[in-house]
Amino acid sequence: MQEYLKSLNENQREAVLHTEGPLMIVAGAGSGKTKVLTSRIAHLIHLGVDSFRILALTFTNKAAKEMKERIEHMLGNSEARNLYIGTFHSVFSRILRVEAERLGYPSNFTIYDTDDAKSVIKTIVKEKNLDDKTYKASVIYNRISSAKNSLYTYVQYQQDSDIQQEDARSNRPLIGQIFEAYSKRCFKNGAMDFDDLLVNMYILLSNFPEALSKYQMKFRYVMIDEYQDTNLAQYHIVKLLGAMHENICVVGDDAQSIYSFRGASMENIFQFQKDYEDVKVIKLEQNYRSTRNILDAANKIISKNENQIKKNLWTEKESGDKIRLVCSFTDNDEGKFVADAITELKIRNHQQNNDIAILYRTNAQSRAFEESLRRGNIAYKIYGGLSFYQRKEVKDFICYLRCVANPQDEEAIKRIINYPVRGIGNTTLNKISVFAQENNITYWQALNQLEAMGFKGATLTALQNFVMMIRHFQGLLDKKNAYELAEEIGKLSGLVKELYADKTVEGLARYENLQELLNSIKEYTETPTEDGELVERNLGSYLQQITLLTDTDNENDPDQNTVKLMTIHASKGLEFPNIFLVGVEETIFPSMMSMYDREDLEEERRLFYVAITRAKEKLWISYANNRYRFGSLVQNDPSRFIDELPAEMIDNSQGAKPRFNTPKAKGLFGNENAIQQKKVVNHTQTATHTATVNFKADDPAKLNEGMRVEHQRFGFGKIITLEGPMNNRIATINFDAPIGQKKIMLNYAKLSIVS
DNA sequence: TGCGCAGGTGTTTTT
């Protein structure tokens, strides 16, 4: 038997050996999913399958990279280089570069990140003279994005009566029109947003039979990781790609489906089994990661969900430590507790920083921990937030590169036309926009007819100089490699000089970031091709791949020994010996947005499950009684998920009392009066109030002290005080027994006036 | 055109 087969358990081996026909692997957390996928690919190559004909799609670059490295290691030769392994987005962008012409895009098309996309939407909203408060870019972007993820065109969007009614109800009836204008503008700009990479791939396969058969023949074996996170567009693409050979292998875990807000649908798992008659389903249920206490707790949690494929995840490991439940008085105390616990872990248990991760629900929660870790002299790294390429100075530079590679890219031109300052103001920009619109030409084409627009004097000279400069760069595109070109751009544009002149600390950091960017371009230019035949290492391909890179992906020095801080979403697929899961409080986790809907709540619970199953040996679950949010102090109950943990696996010695959380107040605060003594509340009880049938929230501005009101969860009560600014109003309400007095943030809570 | 200040406004989660 081959070496790689020996180390597999029976089910894993069956999955590896089942190479022909549709296969679905339901892989529980920590059940060796990646091992199976990589072994399966190695096995295919052993059987003589041409490595060029294997496609594996993942959701993160990191997962793709890991798979590739592991296969390389297993094979011991360079065959792995020919494999098509990458994220949906990056693989499709490579294919679309080759096929761009069929779809009417330039092969150097730009990829718009979320910021670029929102900026285009803002422009359109302004052009249509709509109110940018009702038509907020983020809202519109989300509407358009979810439409695209369901393969809706703007025409279908405009004709769908449900959608139209929904938009009308939210007072935004013109989103369909904005969608249309946005699509047309992106196309004109030679740009695709993230969703377009999927949509256009779908269009390519469904409208161009030659393209379809080309890729169907090419990819004889198709593998999909994290299948539970695919959306409708991805589902259809996978189905089309695999239709000829039907050698499709999907790996997923319904219990870890946490991306429905991005259009992912667990339904795809169930649909897969219906789509193919001869589908083989294999479950991987042995967990190799966590101790039994941790695993049992996770199982208990997930069993509360109605919507799931039943699995029996088990382990041979010992029960291990109990889960430590920690209650702190404030968010800062929570930070301090974690820092202290980490120090202790390192001293007593000889753990490294690398062995430890702090997980939270939202990025904003990282601050208290950053502070406490810094104070405790513990090296850490935060994942998430802005990717390197989204930082202002880096993106400015990239926009130079973008408009050289693709002069249709209006967003890029507008961003740099007056940076560094060259006397081209807003009025001028607007004139150019209007001219381009009226004559139905691109922004760049308009810039090449300056006289026709009637510019004179200093403005004309400034514009002419800009256009000449960009043309000069474009002329170098074929003569110089990406790095040489970038160097020239840095010099001639004055950007490097501008940043160099700034000697403040931040200025220095910005200058260094720019140098780092130049280095990365250099590195890219000098690395030999290894990615299969479609990759060319020029400026265009460089630009396309960096837009798809996230913060988690540029792990420059992996041997850095740091504690890792990240959201639970970002932690998926990772494992650590020690996990601190923090901020486990109602309104944070489950999030305020997901508390009132069964499906949303189940997704939060899956998220909780994902968090717990990251831990190999030790797990802390922590919450605070008081924390600052939006600048004011709020009080949260411990999360309902804490109550769902099995009591016998919990170590309560850190003073945490999930059911009766009395604050251990001992003058930790200067302004004691500001903190309302919290009533002892069993919050499972608090949830028993069912809102009146016709419950309708009233405008918080109408509330007054002394009024009797109804709260959806806490029931009826009387307003004692109202305080804080109107945009963050806090009411102290004396609720009827057994709830008692509570502070309520009106931004979140919905109150209905009774009398 | 650019800068400083006041005021408003917002937090899920991400390729």
Place this chain on the structure above:
DNA sequence: CACCTGCGCA
């Protein structure tokens, strides 16, 4: 609280 926007002034 922290960030962004818009406005008034130099």
